[in-house]
Amino acid sequence: MAVERFSSNKPFPFSDIVKANGFIFLSGQVSMAQDGEPLKGSVAGQTQCILDSIETTLSRAGASLNDVVRVQVWLSDMAHFTEFNAAYSTRFAQGFPARTVVASKLAFGVDVEKYWR
Template sequence: MTTRDVVFPAGRQELYERNRYSPAIRSNGFLFVSGQVGSREDGSPEPDLEKQVHRAFDNLNAILAPAGCTFDDVVDVTVFIVDPEEKFERIWNGVVPEHWGNAPYPTVTAVGVTWLYGFEFEIKVIAKLPEASGN
């Protein structure tokens, strides 16, 4: 079996080890990022919806950066939203454009869910690694 090439954001490795998953794995020229939520440093949810979405993107960027990526390198996005009928417009048209960048945009799948461990929003991405990384 191949050893996984894991990417950890600064200062949060203990949180991922406690929850028993990798924040991101480099493989075959891509970075596969686990779902990121709007968690505070201790792992608890940010209570305000808009702030929670901003924090989810901050947490995502904290994983992309050590791999040499930005959101511009993201090719595929999956978002999970609790109660999307009520919250989708606030999230998608209110907060997401601040983090999304310019066209052409990545592919997107949006999924409505009933539970996210106390969170309202989660974002999972696949990014193309920079060519210079050799992956």
């Protein structure tokens, strides 16, 4: 099996992307600066920051948000669900991927994390 890894520029031990057998797998992402500093703020702002980062990451592998088939979302509290949905729904011009949203305590005290396939 051919595997291609795209390393992360952030100071953590993971690949941003792994391509294997025609599939693209992205590491989970939170709103974070390139130096690894968490970017807090509103849930909408964190969501837009993550989506911007995901678009940039996908482009490194020759893909876009239109190629995403599955998203796993973690929110720090389901009370953020409406604000998250409002921000998330603005970015998928060709329809939404399958998605699951759960609540969990998140690293760095952020409110949103996403995992993409």
